[in-house]
Amino acid sequence: MKSFRVRELKRTDVEALLAFETHNRAWFESHIDARDLDFYSEQGVAEHIEGYLSGFAVGAWHPFVIEDANERIVGRANLKCINALTGRAEVGYRIDQGACGQGLATLALRHLIQEAKVRWQLTQLVAYVFEENVGSRKVLDRCGFLLEQPACTDKTAGECRFVLSI
Known part of the structure; x- marks a missing residue:
């Protein structure tokens, strides 16, 4: 298996992250909602990173990237909507x-689970x-997440909600 590492997002990731997002744009949009067009520029990605790091500073986000052996970004993973009072957060990733x-x-999700437990409790x-x-x-199933049955009033049509108790 090739060597990969997960690390926190940095302000200096603008060019590498833009290349990753641009290269995979059609692929991502076939699986998740499309980003705004303004995102796909150095300024757009710099603002995106700044927003994530500001969220990290206040304990609402924890953004990561996955790099290959050549330090090329090949994935992203985030803890988002971190709520210390309820002990909950959402996870997201793209490869x-x-x-x-x-x-x-799986590597990214296991990393998020570990950070959620150890760093954020x-x-x-x-x-x-x-x-x-x-x-x-x-991937969610492999990492122990369970499919939750949607509520009748659920506004997330077409989406499934998975939950992991840790």
């Missing part, structure tokens, strides 16, 4: 299309995945 099938989503993680995103559903 380069060319790097799929190498265990990176969280007790529950939630993930939202479109029904047709079979790959992500398998």
Whole structure:
């Protein structure tokens, strides 16, 4: 298996993150909601990173990137909507299309679970995945997340909610 590492997002990641997001744009948009067009520029990505790091500074986000042996970004993972009072957060991840099938989503999710436990002392993680995103559903299952039955008033049509108690 190739060598990969998960590390926190940095302000200096603008060019590498823009390249990753641009290269995989069509792939991502086939599985998740599209980003605004303004995102796809150095300024857009710099603002995006700044927003994530500001959220990290106040304990609401914890953004990570996954790098290959050449320090190229091949994935992202985030703890988001961190709520210390309820002990909950959401997880999200995206993996380069060319790097799929190498265990990176599982690596990223296990890293998020560990950070949620150790750094943030969280007790529950939630993930939202479109029904047709079979790959992500398998990753969530592999990492112990359980599919939660949707409520009748659920406004997330087409999405499945997975929960992990930690």
